[in-house]
Amino acid sequence: MMNFVFWQNILAKYWGLNSQLSLLDGEYDLNILVKSNDGNQYVLKIMREDCLQEFVDMQIQAINHLKSIEPELPFPDIIQTISGKKFFHCKDEFGNNRLLWLIKKLPGRKYVEYKRKNLNLLKELGSMIAKCDGALESFEHDLLNRSLKWNLIEAIWVEKHIDLVEDLSRKVILQDIMEEYKNILPKLRDQPFQAIHGDINDHNILVTGELQDQPNISGLLDFGDMCHCPRVCNLAIAAAYIVLDHDQPEVALTSLIYGYNDNSPLKVGELDLIWPLLRMRLVVSVVNSTLMSKENPNDPYITVSQAPAWKFLERRSENSKFIAARLRSACGLPVVDGADRVLSYLEEARGSFAQIFNFDLSLVPMGSLSVENSLWPQNPFSLPLDEALEVGSDIIAKDSFWMGYYNEPRLIYTEPAFRDGPWKASDRRTVHLGIDIFGPADLEIRAPINGKVVVAENRTQHLDYGGVIILEHETPEGNLFYTLYGHLDPKFLKQLKVGDLIQSGTVFCTLGSNQNNGGWAPHLHFQLALMTDGIEKDWPGVGSPDEMYLWNALCPNPAALLNLPDSLTRYEPVVKDEVLSDRKSFFSSNLSISYNNPILVSRGWKHHLFDEWGRPYLDAYNNVPHVGHSHPRIQEVAAKQMNRVNTNTRYLHPIQTAFAKKILSKFTKKFDVCFFVNSGSEANELALRLARAHTKSKGIITLDHGYHGNTTGAIDISAYKFNAVGGVGQVDWVELVDLPDDFRGKFKRNDADCGKKFGNLVNPAIERLEKKQKKVSAFIAETFPSVAGQIIPPDGYLKEVYKNIRNAGGLCIADEVQTGLGRLGEYYFGFEHQEVEPDIVVLGKPIGNGHPIGVVVTTKEIADSFADGPEFFSTFGGSTLSCLIGNEVLEIVDDEGLQENAKQMGERLLTGLREIKNNFPQIGDVRGMGLFLGVDLVKNNTIQDEDKDLCTYIKNRMRDYRILIGSEGPKDNVLKIRPPLTIDAEGVDMILHYFEKIMKEV
Ligand SMILES: Cc1ncc(COP(=O)(O)O)c(C=O)c1O
Secondary structure, eight states, X not given: OOOHHHHHHHHHHHHOOOEEEEEEOOSSSEEEEEEETTSOEEEEEEOOTTOOHHHHHHHHHHHHHHHHHOTTSOOOOEEOOTTSOSOEEEEOTTXXXXXXXXXXXXXXXXXXXXXXXXXXXXXXXXXHHHHHHXXXXXXXXXXXXXXXXXXXXXXXXXXXXXXXXXXXXXXXXXXXXXHHHHHHHHHHHHSOEEEEOOOOOTTSEEEEOOTTSOOEEEEEXXXXXXXXXXXXXXXXXXXXXXXXXXXXXXXXXXXXXXXXXXXXXXXXXXXXXXXXHHHHHHHHHHHHHHHHHHXXXXXXXXXXXXXXXXXXXXXXXXXXXXXXXXXXXXXTSOSSTTXXXXXXXXXXXXXOSOXXXXXXXXXXXXXXXXXXXXXXXXXXXXXXXXXXXXXXXXXXXXXXXXXXXXXXXBSOOXXXXXXXXXXXXXXXXXXXXXXXXXXXXXXXXXXXXXXXXXXXXXXXXXXXXXXXXXXXXXXXXXXXXXXXXXXXXXXXXXXXXXXOEEOTTOXXXXXXXXXXXXXXXXXXXXXXXXXXTTTTTOOOSEEOGGGHHXXXXXXXXXXXXXXXXXXXXXXXXXXXXHHHHHHHHHSOTTSOOOSSSOOOEEEEEBTEEEETTOOEEEEOSOOSSTTOBTOHHHHHHXXXXXXXXXXXXXXXXXXXXXXXXXXHTTSOTTOOEEEEESSHHHHHHHHHHHHHHXXXXXXXXXXXXXXXXXXXXXXXXXXXXXXXXXXXXXXXXXXXXXXXXXXXSSSOTTSXXXXXXXXXXXXXXXXXXXXXXXXXXXXXXXXXXXTTTSOOOOTTHHHHHHHHHHHTTOEEEEEOXXXXXXXXXXXXXXXXXXXXXXXXXXXXXXXXXXXXXXXXXXXXXXXXXXXXXXXXXXXXTTOHHHHHXXXXXXXXXXXXXXXXXXXXXXXXXXXXXXXXXXTOXXXXXXXXXXXXXXXEEBSTTOTTSBXXXXXXXXHHHHHXXXXXXXXXXXTSOEEEEOOOTTOOHHHHHHHHHHHHXXXXXX
């Protein structure tokens, strides 16, 4: 037990500090956290007994040197004693000799404990390491040249201990890495030496950042392992730790290197060493621990602490040259030695290569299969063989020649092999890395340049290449490059084999047909690669949109070999930033947009969306595409009707009445009249007019925080808008009542009379209207308030409200825009749950599945009162097209059992969310019905402390994981989950998986 009083006295005597102390961790030395009464915090470093004075001197000098050159970097201040000493000898409470020094404590948590790491943080770390290396270049100290087991240039010492590792497969891994290390050692020794930190591991990096902030590096600690060696070792050591807990280690590594290079350019020689050195550092670490555990067999912590390193080493390692290529391309350097010379050669020789076909390709038109331009395939998750055979038939007549673009994102690559993860919305490879030349089967193909066959195969799998050949070529300067020819007739295998030389201009294969080319419309996939390490014969023909920095460098546009300009054959998707900046120019700044990083939506299918690069997103937010995005039946009726006629309700058409009949079939007999308009707002406006016409009064009672639309009248009854900052305020004919929120409201759900009590709150509102000489015309409410935070009113609520309103002579309007048409699973309309019958019902959004339709449904009696006034006409309401679409939506909900699906999927989601809630006090409430769900987030386990920051964080993180959800509630602390009714168990499970993962981050 430590004698803190002893150390308090030392601190008072030498530094003049009055303080509270606690022990921090430290491997060899004692570190004490000092909380001084002046509010500052320090760390008292009590060095181990045999510690050399030079060792402390080196650290202090290095820190001061760094601070003088890079004052912005977060290194700790050294606090001198009252007499001006930076460190001194002193006896501890047991009479042992110790060296003492004091540093200012830096803010933040250890990197290893910080859960919200992201790639920007790694870039910042890379840049900080670069600055640290830059400053230490001019630092010298005698101790830097001491022998140190952690100095990567000396790591050979572990070789003789590898046999201590008992597990054979582990031993083989270590030996392989050791061999690679020995191979690179001469190159490493050739790098210039300098002082480095030498131990930027995940315990020596501090990170700060609240939920709403981008995290920042707030400290680099512990200069005890400083040594003299090539600077790349410093970077490789840091890299070894940051890859450990990352799902995609190569991506994390690339960000770190990118950040470093941005600050201090790395040379290709250094970049090529990083991966082998990183792995060697982990070998040193696990061997060192193995030695320690032999000495301390009863310390389980030693083994446990090595688990992440073993896990990393045991995973399939990417090819070192491939990783080097990745890092080189991230730093804008040639992807492989000689790549720049190959590109110059191809540029110079463009126009002089032998023609691949016996005609000039510059006459062949380009056609696009891009996400933006093409409808292939209709279902972006499945390309059946009959569609594959027809791909592009809408572009140019079958068997005519046309070319498909390089760098084009496409949705035709639907097989699971193109996906990186278990979910439909997982990352997916979409971007085409070659040029396609479509034409009739059997066409002869010639080599554009002399080449040697390195691959000649028949790949018979569904939608693979069929016959495929890879040729190796050499530039006149002796640099190698490769070309791939896919979708060939495999009959070439009879006369061609690996090693054969093909002369420029000679026919060496023919175009396959769908019978032998993987099932595709006949075409040649022609691709160039500047190296094959790591891809060998399995070149990806498409790459992930987020990795194009690598693929564009490794597999550049092969147009030169076809004697075509790059600009003709390279696809450039719409540039999102330009669209965003135009939007800012041409639209008002209060036009809201979702996410810090907005999404450009190019395609949709059921409950998924795709951006311009083909990245898929699970849509758990949009309720407008009620029966799913791009439903084929809606596409069909809309296209057909647009070809015929689209008029309005001044003319007769049977679809108008058919649609009305279909809607009324969902209601009780009380309802017999429909009005068609073109938005929810317009429908609510009309509902107010109907009520006024019928009751001859104007007063409206509505819920606080409600929303009914964007028109002047609808805003007047939408507290969510009129009470917002800058809102128009409350008009005198509107009175508000409390939300029936049995979680946070006045009355709670454990009160059996809660619904009734909330319902009675309309009575004082009626009185307030009457005091103003106004009578209540109607009560209007979203049956389940949505923007107010996905509230499910308690049983009996509307019964009580409607009774009171009717007693006062008012009508009851149910805004079912959000809740109607089966979303609630158990009920087709929300008011059914409340066991009431409104007088007027408003429908919108989902009823058009994206087409603008609003509907008001009421009784003949009310409609007649309204008919006493001027004629009713809404130009677009009830157009032939709208009625057809609306009718189709209702039919699809029935035909596809979507209400039942909403019930089942809603239950699955609700059960999963409630299970997650049990483990996280930040989840105050999980509520909902069917696919209308809310997750209410709170701070400190307190209902009154709504956590908006957490809600925003989760919403944005879900987007990072490709899931779209929203946020709502008066304090914007409720996650809103409201997917199209087509969502399936896979989609639900994806939401639950990532929601739980994100909760663990916070
Ligand atoms: C409950 C409710 N009513 C009415 C509206 C207005 O509908 P629209 O935007 O189609 O005018 C909305 C829109 O969000 C709504 O949520």
